[in-house]
Amino acid sequence: MTTVNSSLEQAIADAKSRLDQHTVEIVHRHFHESTGCPFWLEKKKELKFDPLTEVKCYDDLKKFPAFEDEWLRGGPVERWIMKDYQDKPTYVFETGGTTGIPKSRVVVNDFRDDYEIFSDTLPDEYFPKGGNWLMLGPSGPRRLRLAVEHLAQHRGGISFCIDLDPRWVVKLIKKGWMDHLQEYKKHCIDQAITVLTANHNIKCMFATPKLIESLCEGLEERDMTFADTGITGIFSGGTEFTPQWTRFCVEELFGGPPEQSGVFMTPTYGNTLMGLACSKPVTAEESYKISYYAPQPRAVTEVVTFDDYNQSVGYGETGRVKLTTLTPEFFVPGFMERDEGELEMPFDKFPWDGVSGVRPFHEIASATTVGVY
C-alpha cells in the first residue's frame, strides 16, 4: 500500500477537520427554522435525533436514513428552496425524464460556485482565459448546459451550444432505432462542426466521451483533424470513461499526450445532485487510470461495501459510490449512486479519498442505459 508523508498527513487531517466543521454548519443551516427548506424541516419531524445538536462531525451524517432520489420527483419544487433564498432568482434542473416524472433540483447559486471552483483546477495553458467554448452536450433543462456557459463566462469567454435532447436519444436506443440514433448523432456533430468552422475562435470544449469520438470521426470524414479545430482544452464527463477509451482518445484521436498533441483532456465525474469531481492527471505511465476527487467539503464521495452502505471499503477495494452534497442551498446525505468503483488514496492536490474505475453498479448495470450522448 502507498504510504503518506507527514505533510500530506497534515493536509488530510486539515481537510477532515474542515469537512467536519462544514458539515455542522450546513446541517445547522438546513434544519434551522430560520433558514431550512420545507422538505428538510418536515423530514426533521420523522428523525429519531436532532440534527441541530446531534450532528457534530461528518460521520454523524450516518444517523440520517438513506436519501431516496424519489423525493426529488414532482412538485412543488419550492419545497426545496431555503427560507432565506425564497426571494432569489431560482433555476430548476432536471435529470432523467425519458419516461415519467424527472428528478428535479432547484438551484440558486450552486452551479456557479461549483464551476468556479472547478475552473481553478483547469490549466490556463490549455484552457486559455478569454478563449471561447463549445458545449457539445445536452441542452434543455440540464444543469450542465448553463454550468458550462457560466464556466466559459467566468473565464472570460463565450459558450457556443448545440441542440441535443438526451431523452430522445434514450428513446431511440430503447426502440432499437439505431439508424435514427446514428442520424441524430450526425445531426449533433454537424452542428458542432458548423460552429467550429465559423471563425468563433473556440479554444475549449465540454464533450462526453462518445461525442468526442463522434466529433473526431466527423472531422476525419471532412479530411480534418482534431488539431484543425484549434481546441486545446477539453473537459469531459460520463461514467463510460475507461482507461482503454482514454488511451485510445489520447493516442489515436488527439495524436499523443498534451505536450505532444497540444490537446489536454480532463475527465470529470458528476451529476446534477453533486456537482463536479475532478480527476487526478491521467497519464500513460499510470496506464490511463482515472481517479476522481469530489469538491470537498461541498460534496463528498465515499466507496462503501455492497452489503453495508455505512461501511467504507479499504483502499484499492471495490464498493458502491456514495454521494453527499453539503452546500448552503442543497443537502443530500448519503445518496447511493448507480456506480461502483475502487477507493483511492488522498494525494497532495486533493487530500481526501477519491474513487477510480467508476462504472455502472453491477446489480443494476444491465437495466440501465448509460452514456447516451
Next chain:
Amino acid sequence: MLEIPVVRWGKPYESLETKEVVHFNTNEPIAKVHSANGGLVTRDMRSASKARNALRQFSCDQLIEMVGKAADFFENETLPMGNGTQSPDDFVHQQSASTGLPQHMCLNNMKKNSFVMRNMREILDCLTRGLDLNILTRGYGKEDRGVVVSFQAQTPVLGAVLPSNSPGVHTLWLPAIPLQVGLVLKPGSSEPWTAYRVAAAYEAAGIPKEVISLYPGGHDVGASLLSACPRSMIFGSQKTVDQYAGNPGVQVHGPGFSKIFLGDDCVDDWEQYIDVMAESVFINGGRSCINCSAIYASRHTEEISKALAERLGPVEALPPEDDNAGLAAFTVPGMGQAVWDMVKGDLAKDGVTDCTAEYGDRVVELEKASYIRPVIARAASPDCEIAAKEFMFPFATVVECPQDKMIKKAGPTLVGTAITNDMAFIDQLTDATNIDRLNIGPIPTNRLNWLQPHEGNIIDFLFRSRAYQMPVEKMATMV
C-alpha cells in the same frame, strides 16, 4: 495463462482491458482476451481498402490454393495463439471447456471448417454458379457465352459479429478471403478460438496477415463493426433479426425454424422416417438453426411424438469429454432454468402435450452451468404458440396440420425437409418463398450439401451484378 491480443490488420494490440475466458462449469480461467473499444474498430475501418488491395495482389485461384493449405494447418498443426501456441487437441479441449459443447462436437465442427477450406474451389463454383472468378477480381469480364458481365464488390471487408455458443457457423465467412475480401471479426466472448485459429492458419498458408482484424470486446465493438463495415453478418436471436431487418448491409443469422413436412402420401409410413426426424432434432445438441424445431403431419401425430419422445426423452446430460455426450451446456448461470420456465409455459397451454414428461426432470443443474434434456411436444394445431418456437437444446413440436395448410402455417423456415412424392405438393413447396433451403425426400434438416448455396449467398451479399457496356470491338479484345 494464454493471453490473446486484439489484432488490428494483422498487428497485435494490447488493450488496457482484458476479459477472462473461463471453463463453463468450474470458472477456471483458460485465457485472458484483450478487449477492443468501438472507436478502435471505426478508426481502423478507414483503411479497410488496404485489405482488399493486398488480397488483389493474388488471384482468386492462388488464394483458393492457400485456403486449401490453411485447411491442413487448421486441422492438423500446432499454430500460434496469442502469447502461446495451440495444437488441434488444445483447440478441441479449449472450445469445449469454454462453450460447454461436447468435445466430439467441437472436433466435428473443426472438421466442417477445414472441409469448407479444403473444398473452397467447388464451393465457390457453386456459389457463383460457375463464374470465372477473375471477373470478381477485375469487376467485369466476358462469360463463356460471350456476354459481358460485371460484379462490383460492395465492400473491401466482410465484418462478422460471431456467436459464443455455435461454433458451426464459421463456415459462412470462410469464403471471404478467396473472394479477395478482408475479414473483420468480433469473436464470441467465450469462443475466441475459431476466429483466431483460422487467422493463424490463413497466415501460415501465406495469406497476408494484414487482411484480417480481430476485435474481441463488448457490445460497443459489435455495434461499431456493423456500422463501419459496408457488409457484415451477425448471429443472434429473433430480436437481433428484427433489429437489422431491412438493413442491406447486415446479414442476420437468427433462429432457423427448420421443419420436416410429412406429406399425406407418406405419413402412414412415418416409422420409416423416425431416424431422419430424431437426427434432425437432436444432432449437434439441437443448437443449430438447421436443427428441426417442428414436424408437420396431418395424422399420426400422437404416435410420431410418442416415438420421438421414447427415442430422445431418456437422453442424459453427459460430461463433454464423453463420446456419447449429445447435449451442450447452457454456460450462463440460471439460463437453463430460465429457458425451461419458458418452455413449461408453452407446454401448459391448451392443445399442447408434453410428450417427454414421463422421462424425468428436464433441467440438470451443475455448479455454474446447466443442461436441458430433449423435449418433444405435440400440438393439436399449428396455431398453438409452441409450434413456432425454437430453443437452444433438442426441442421439437409435432404439429397436427392438414397438408394444404402446412406451407402457410409453417412460417419462416430455413431448412424444410418434405417427405413426399406428391408432385403437386412438391411444386407448392418449391414455390413457397417462406422456405429457404428445400430438401425433397427423407434428408435430415442438418445435412447440408456444401455445394448448395447457404441462405444469404455470400456472393450476392458481397458483390452486385450490374450492367457494363462497351463497344463491340473492345469486347472482342477481352479474354
